[in-house]
Amino acid sequence: MNWPPKYDPAYVPNPDAEHWDARLETMDPAERDEVILDKLQGQVRYAWENSGFYREFWQDAPVDPANLRSLEEFARLPILTKEEVRVEQEANPPYGRFLCIPPDRVYRIHGTSGTTGRPTVFGISRGDWDRIGEAHARILWAAGVRPGGTVMVAAVFSLYVGSWGALVGAERLGATCFPFGAGAPGQTERAVEWAEMVRPAALYATPSYALYLAETAREMGVDPRTDFGFRLMFFSGEPGASVPATRQAIEDAFGCYVVDQGSMAEMTPWMTNGGCRHLQRGMHLWQDIVYTQLVDPETREPVEMGGEGVPVYTHLERESQPMIRYWSGDIARWEMVDCPCGRTYPTLTQGIYGRADDMLIIRGQNVFPSRIEDVLRGLHEFGGEFRLVVERERGYLDRLTVQTEVSDSIWASAGEAGPGGLNALRDQFRDTLRRALGVGVSVELKPEGEFERTQFKARRVIDLRQ
Numbered sequence: 001m002n003w004p005p006k007y008d009p010a011y012v013p014n015p016d017a018e019h020w021d022a023r024l025e026t027m028d029p030a031e032r033d034e035v036i037l038d039k040l041q042g043q044v045r046y047a048w049e050n051s052g053f054y055r056e057f058w059q060d061a062p063v064d065p066a067n068l069r070s071l072e073e074f075a076r077l078p079i080l081t082k083e084e085v086r087v088e089q090e091a092n093p094p095y096g097r098f099l100c101i102p103p104d105r106v107y108r109i110h111g112t113s114g115t116t117g118r119p120t121v122f123g124i125s126r127g128d129w130d131r132i133g134e135a136h137a138r139i140l141w142a143a144g145v146r147p148g149g150t151v152m153v154a155a156v157f158s159l160y161v162g163s164w165g166a167l168v169g170a171e172r173l174g175a176t177c178f179p180f181g182a183g184a185p186g187q188t189e190r191a192v193e194w195a196e197m198v199r200p201a202a203l204y205a206t207p208s209y210a211l212y213l214a215e216t217a218r219e220m221g222v223d224p225r226t227d228f229g230f231r232l233m234f235f236s237g238e239p240g241a242s243v244p245a246t247r248q249a250i251e252d253a254f255g256c257y258v259v260d261q262g263s264m265a266e267m268t269p270w271m272t273n274g275g276c277r278h279l280q281r282g283m284h285l286w287q288d289i290v291y292t293q294l295v296d297p298e299t300r301e302p303v304e305m306g307g308e309g310v311p312v313y314t315h316l317e318r319e320s321q322p323m324i325r326y327w328s329g330d331i332a333r334w335e336m337v338d339c340p341c342g343r344t345y346p347t348l349t350q351g352i353y354g355r356a357d358d359m360l361i362i363r364g365q366n367v368f369p370s371r372i373e374d375v376l377r378g379l380h381e382f383g384g385e386f387r388l389v390v391e392r393e394r395g396y397l398d399r400l401t402v403q404t405e406v407s408d409s410i411w412a413s414a415g416e417a418g419p420g421g422l423n424a425l426r427d428q429f430r431d432t433l434r435r436a437l438g439v440g441v442s443v444e445l446k447p448e449g450e451f452e453r454t455q456f457k458a459r460r461v462i463d464l465r466q
């Protein structure tokens with residue numbers, strides 16, 4: 001077989017076409033399994049032959065990595081965790097024995113920031129970089145980006161591969177690329193000025209950043225709906241784009257539609273979890289580029305369609321540093337949906353709505369921060385930001401306090417009503433949250449602007465449990 005696949009760098013579909021590759025995207029799922037197995041056999045055999053790590057990691061595997069006969073056999077290979085990647089890279093810096101090419105053939109080095117431990121390093125070959133561009137172009141096409149449309153990337157250009165992934169896809173597609181960046185002091189004000197001047201069709205950022213951009217624009221007397229002209233926004237890095245109220249808030253603020261995307265930096269092309277322009281919520285799994293299985297968080301056994309589990313990802317066309325059966329630690333639910341786009345991929349219907357280890361267990365009830373965000377953004381009294389404080393009560397019970405901002409006008413009128421006014425408002429927040437979460441929480445009200453607005457992934461959980 002021909003592995004890794006080669007793509008024609010000059011190919012672009014007709015602008016009216018719904019699909020970049022109609023055959024692959026709309027084929028019968030059983031037929032697609034054969035395409036996946038074919039690529040998987042190439043990928044796994046290649047890693048077995050070229051990576052010292054996988055040679056050792058699969059030594060006692062119950063199946064032969066050089067001759068996989070079925071997807072079921074593949075599912076019997078061990079799951080790889082972030083911790084195992086860290087340990088291996090520490091022992092064999094910088095890439096670990098994952099690297100299947102000579103180090104001088106590494107074309108790009110990216111990685112995680114390492115804010116929570118040793119950073120993870122990704123070495124990417126030129127061929128892989130081109131295939132990442134190809135995959136992202138195909139998925140951005142589904143999102144509704146077309147040649148000549150301007151794509152503004154308002155995210156940090158650094159080790160963080162998200163921004164670069166968005167850029168290389170937009171380049172390959174033939175869009176007009178506008179790599180604006182983010183993170184420098186005053187840059188959001190400049191983003192408002194530039195977006196008003198350039199009027200891009202599409203924005204890539206995080207959902208938090210988009211809301212912050214809208215807020216900053218209004219403060220500057222700019223109407224994000226009429227003065228920018230964004231037609232669509234595609235996001236990664238946070239669950240917000242599949243959180244209904246957050247999605248609605250962004251669509252209302254800009255008069256655009258929102259597309260959710262993103263698996264993990266390690267799995268770049270990370271857009272292979274990616275919605276289309278028709279999908280109201282969630283992400284299709286582009287299974288013939290990165291193969292995704294959902295497994296039970298405890299037993300690690302496969303989860304049927306319709307169930308909830310942890311996505312485990314596998315590269316299918318990565319020659320430099322392939323990740324094979326990589327444990328995401330995220331929580332999602334998958335289903336076959338009848339999307340108007342006609343794609344026959346499984347869909348993460350609610351996007352990625354939690355981390356297996358972010359899930360808060362409050363009085364025996366599972367609580368995801370994204371659910372609280374959804375409830376708060378659905379309240380018109382909400383002031384735009386919040387924090388969750390978790391404390392241990394009486395040694396064993398966990399207590400959750402939701403600190404929520406209240407919008408300026410509501411805060412003022414509640415204040416005028418005397419001390420009872422704010423108390424009544426607090427009780428209203430508390431009751432709404434209790435009904436939605438099925439568990440009692442404490443609520444503290446804060447004036448609008450109390451919490452820092454983020455330009456990157458929002459960190460909203462403050463865990464005081466020891």
Ligand SMILES: [Zn+2]
Binds near residue numbers: 339
């Ligand atoms: Zn679709």
